[in-house]
Amino acid sequence: xPEPFTxxxxxxxxxxxxxxFPLTHSQISxxxxxxxxxxxxxxxxxxxxxxDSEMIRQETILNTTYYSLTExxxxxxxxxxxxxxKSIRDDIDQYITENKMQLRDEVSVVADYYKNTAxxxxxxxxxxxxxxxxxxxxxxxxxxxxxxxxxxxxxQKCQQIYEYxxxxxx
Numbered sequence: 001x002p003e004p005f006t007x008x009x010x011x012x013x014x015x016x017x018x019x020x021f022p023l024t025h026s027q028i029s030x031x032x033x034x035x036x037x038x039x040x041x042x043x044x045x046x047x048x049x050x051x052d053s054e055m056i057r058q059e060t061i062l063n064t065t066y067y068s069l070t071e072x073x074x075x076x077x078x079x080x081x082x083x084x085x086k087s088i089r090d091d092i093d094q095y096i097t098e099n100k101m102q103l104r105d106e107v108s109v110v111a112d113y114y115k116n117t118a119x120x121x122x123x124x125x126x127x128x129x130x131x132x133x134x135x136x137x138x139x140x141x142x143x144x145x146x147x148x149x150x151x152x153x154x155x156q157k158c159q160q161i162y163e164y165x166x167x168x169x170x
Contacts, residue, residue: 008038008046010084011092013055013069013077018096021104021128022059022066031095037088061112111154113147116140121147125154127162135162 012028029043038046047067050056055073059066069077081089096103113123120140127135135158141147 013073016069022068025065109155111151123147123150
């Protein structure tokens with residue numbers, strides 16, 4: 001049986017390996033903390049160590065941090081996966097199976113904004129897939145309030161916008 005800290009790292013690596021999209025900090029912590037595997041502070045330390053050792057990579061968009069498995073993380077998991085008990089692997093597998101669509105939807109549609117050189121706001125709206133971004137749209141709005149509205153509405157309307165653009169352009 002591995003020491004607890006090592007086990008928590010392996011659990012996170014295993015979760016990231018089981019999906020073909022990044023997971024958010026809250027998605028990973030929700031699984032680990034809700035099942036009582038560890039405390040919040042230990043979880044934070046484990047995530048920090050995984051980042052420092054470059055076993056996972058992070059990307060932050062609009063105050064949400066997304067994590068994915070690196071080659072080094074996949075290699076470590078390959079060698080030490082057998083240290084995760086079958087019951088924990090089954091728990092993770094069941095969680096991913098039951099929640100995969102919801103988890104994917106939460107991370108595949110993203111919008112963020114920034115103040116540009118013209119003192120306006122550029123809003124980047126994105127639909128992410130494993131190997132491509134079918135939509136990567138940047139629009140400019142005059143103020144931050146409008147930028148926030150565009151970001152909020154993007155999740156609900158991206159499919160309609162994509163269909164409209166494709167219809168008009170093809």
